[in-house]
Amino acid sequence: MSVLEARGVTVALGGRPVLHDVDLAVDTGELTGLIGPNGAGKTTLLRSILGLVRTSAGRIEVDGRPVGPRRSPVGYVPQRHEFAWDFPISVENAVMTGRSGRLGLFRRPGVADWQAVGEALDRVGMSELARRPVGELSGGQRQRVLVARALALQPRVLLLDEPFTGLDLPTQELLTGLFVELSREDRAVLMTTHDLVGALDTCTRIALLNRTIVADAPPSELLDPEPWMRAFGVSETSPLLKILKVM
């Protein structure tokens, strides 16, 4: 059984159908790329997995248990612009906020919490900058802080929402290396991205989403243009499909 399992997930937001009958399973050791056009429901699917969006049908389980903000350890890396980077806080304290739900009301971080934060920072290669104010970090370092914050929960599932947006290519490459490593460590990683070439190159699986899962297979089996045309609603002559032919 997979670590993360979504079966028949249907979501409507404000009466508008966003996801319909989504089936997706991600196992440890997998780096799955969730790809689809704008408005396909990628972020909504991630938010459903976090239990932040009410599903009208279907079920989502992590390690065989229903999901919810206080229940299952799902690490979440939201888009970088959601974070108040001008806040006067050090890297380690920012990472600690990832455990705020665990600390519970009125409790302060203890030894175990600081240890988890230390390990998370170590894992993303940011230990040396632990005391640096977050406002002084580069884009790639900021992304690493967000990943560490998610890892501080020691999650079995890691969700990354557009982690490469606004980063230069060398930084993207380094981060990709990190995500591949993280997926190999008894952890399921699901990542939305607009970078098709990168996803085809590094992800072990690609899930094409447009309201529902259009295709779900390793990149080597997704060279047929048909599912891409359906997912993105483009014609056979689209530049998008030329990329596939080169791969």
Added chain:
Amino acid sequence: MSISEFIADLTNPDLAFLPKALLIAVMSSIVCGVVGCYVVLRGMAFIGDAVAHAVFPGLAVAFVLQGSLVVGGAVAGVVTAILVAVFAQNRRVKEDSVIGVFYVASFALGIVIISQAPGYAGSLQQFLFGSITGVPDEDLYTVALTGVVVLGAVLLLHQQFVTVSLDRELARAVGLRVFRLDIALYVLVTVAIVISVQTIGNILVLALLVTPAATARLLTDRLGIMMLLAPLIGGVSATVGLYLSWSYDLPVGGTIVLALTAAFFSAYVLAPRHGLVAKRRRKTEQQPTTVPA
């Protein structure tokens, strides 16, 4: 007036209202300074202003009925804050518009209510611009006790407040009740304002909330230090302001606010890392190195 004369006046039993005013101003500054850090960092200054105006009808009712100003103001402020939080959930009208609607309405209600009281003009002025005379002893205890409760709540909720302020989406994802925490913060802001209105006045109280925290932000990149510096700056400025007000017979609220503003300007110019002087010095030091490493 020299400082020793000021101290003599503070201990003069005929001027018993003076040490009470000082105590209440300093306590208010400490509470506002701490709570103000969240206000400044979350860009909530407008909400602070709104709450300051929103407490007015409560003060007016309490004044007309001869009840406790602190309790009246707190009730009105909390009711308005909750109304704003609830109405702001409707995405069609943005939060700042909702605040704009409710706080002016609340202030207007206060003016209508207080116009029914005898001696209307004098009491109105006292409310708007503050006064150091006539602080009853029980208010002193109320402010002290309320202040301790507010600071205790901040201490307990700090980690959650920081998490929500940094990233609301993640805060929800890790299971924090963001809406309730927002309400808790609004309530703390309201209470901090209510206990400060008496000395500094309804219109100027925003400065007590925002200026010390903004000044502290200029001086440090560490939240813990900022939350110690802000109440310190507030308390010292309140003392200096009261001293100048007493010495030169100036309105107390205005003088305290100007003392706070002077502190802000000094920090803006002289702050160790981000001040004007430090920036200029860095610029001139960097000029000789022409080749980038």
